Amino acid sequence: MKDYFQIYDLGFNPIPLPTDELGYGLRGLDVSVSSISQDVTEHSMHGVPGNIITGVTDRDREIMLHARLRAKDATDFRLKRDRVYSFFKRLGSFYVTESQQGNKLMKVRVIDSYEFERPENNRTFATVEIPLKIDGQPYWISRFTSMDLHRNQGVPFHGGWSFGMGLDVESDRLTYQHSNKASFNIYNAGTVPLKTIQELDNCIITIEVNETVNNFTLFDATGRYFEYNPMRNDDWTLTPGRKIVLNGARIRMNETPILERTNRYFMRILPGDNTFRMEGLSNYTITFDFRFKYD
Numbered sequence: 001m002k003d004y005f006q007i008y009d010l011g012f013n014p015i016p017l018p019t020d021e022l023g024y025g026l027r028g029l030d031v032s033v034s035s036i037s038q039d040v041t042e043h044s045m046h047g048v049p050g051n052i053i054t055g056v057t058d059r060d061r062e063i064m065l066h067a068r069l070r071a072k073d074a075t076d077f078r079l080k081r082d083r084v085y086s087f088f089k090r091l092g093s094f095y096v097t098e099s100q101q102g103n104k105l106m107k108v109r110v111i112d113s114y115e116f117e118r119p120e121n122n123r124t125f126a127t128v129e130i131p132l133k134i135d136g137q138p139y140w141i142s143r144f145t146s147m148d149l150h151r152n153q154g155v156p157f158h159g160g161w162s163f164g165m166g167l168d169v170e171s172d173r174l175t176y177q178h179s180n181k182a183s184f185n186i187y188n189a190g191t192v193p194l195k196t197i198q199e200l201d202n203c204i205i206t207i208e209v210n211e212t213v214n215n216f217t218l219f220d221a222t223g224r225y226f227e228y229n230p231m232r233n234d235d236w237t238l239t240p241g242r243k244i245v246l247n248g249a250r251i252r253m254n255e256t257p258i259l260e261r262t263n264r265y266f267m268r269i270l271p272g273d274n275t276f277r278m279e280g281l282s283n284y285t286i287t288f289d290f291r292f293k294y295d
Contacts, residue, residue, distance in 0.1 A: 002099070003027055003099065004098070004100075005031045005096055005097065006096070006097050007095065007096050007097075008094060008097070009095075010095070010107075012105075012143060018080070018083045018084055022072075024071055024072055024076065024080065025083070026080070027068050027069075029067055029068055030065075031064070031065060031066070033062070033106075035061060036058050038059055039056065039059045040056050041054050058137070058138060061134060062131075063096075063134065064132060065129070066127070066130075067127070067128050067130065068126065068127045069081060069084065069125070070124065071124045073123065073124060074123035074124070077118075077123060077126070084128075088110040088130065093107060093108070094107075094108065102143075103142060103144070103162045103165065104141070104142065104165065105140060105143055106134065106138075106139070108132040108133060108134055109132065109133055110132060110133070111133040114129060139293040140294040140295075141292065142293075144160040145289050145291050146176040146290050146291075147176055147287065149161075154171030165292065167189050169187065173185065173187045179284065179285040179286075180282060180284060180285075183277045184278075186273075186276060187274070188269045188272060190292030190294050191271055191295050192271065194269040195268055196248065196268065200247060200248030200249065200250070203269070203289075205245070205247075205289075207245075207246075207284060208284060208287075209240065209242045209243070209244070209281065209283075209284055210240050210241075210283040211281070211284070213238050214229060214232055214236070214238070215227070215230070216228050216278065216280035218267070218286075221273075225263075226263065226266075228261060230262070242254060246267070269288075
């Protein structure tokens with residue numbers, strides 16, 4: 001029987017559901033997912049009816065696994081039931097995906113209790129609904145990263161990408177490494193803006209410097225910019241071979257933390273095309289390796 005959801009560990013490796021060699025055990029039937037709820041900031045004005053919404057923040061969503069358990073007999077049912085309980089308890093956080101959209105994953109874990117339901121007078125078959133808790137942001141993320149598209153010069157045929165992921169574009173827009181350009185484009189196939197400060201290990205920007213330079217500035221599509229060495233400190237001059245890595249809130253150069261050498265701006269990558277502009281650095285290579293996020 002085909003499983004209609006798949007789970008992955010935090011290294012994006014598939015994990016089989018608990019079944020035995022004869023096929024008895026847990027089988028995935030479906031994943032139900034709600035829309036995202038939002039927190040609203042609102043204000044009222046004296047003498048004016050109603051409230052004014054001044055901001056919204058994505059908060060959470062409901063997600064549940066639907067599965068069935070099949071056993072050889074009543075004793076085997078109890079053994080396999082307990083194996084499922086232990087399996088999810090010890091699994092901790094994991095990724096889940098729908099088989100129909102197998103390359104978009106959501107990070108979750110099992111927190112609440114659940115119970116198998118058996119039809120009357122049936123000792124070997126049961127269904128179960130397992131509520132999940134979102135671990136982190138309430139978005140789907142791509143199984144593979146932008147550099148997988150770059151290395152393959154477009155969408156590869158290894159099954160890691162699928163319809164509905166925003167990739168029906170010209171292959172030259174799927175370029176995520178640039179060298180020595182005053183400006184370049186980065187395409188975000190997702191529907192959610194990426195705030196790089198929130199994307200530890202899911203968005204890594206690497207700048208390889210191939211010249212001696214004291215200061216440079218990188219503008220993102222919002223018009224704001226990341227600046228290295230805004231104080232023009234001579235002791236922080238870059239030399240060929242230096243590599244600056246922006247990974248979430250971590251900014252390092254050859255493994256040395258250098259946040260204090262910057263203006264502390266964390267860039268954004270908006271959905272669709274993003275024009276970046278480099279000033280003060282002409283001999284370099286920059287790489288954007290990130291996962292796309294979807295509502």
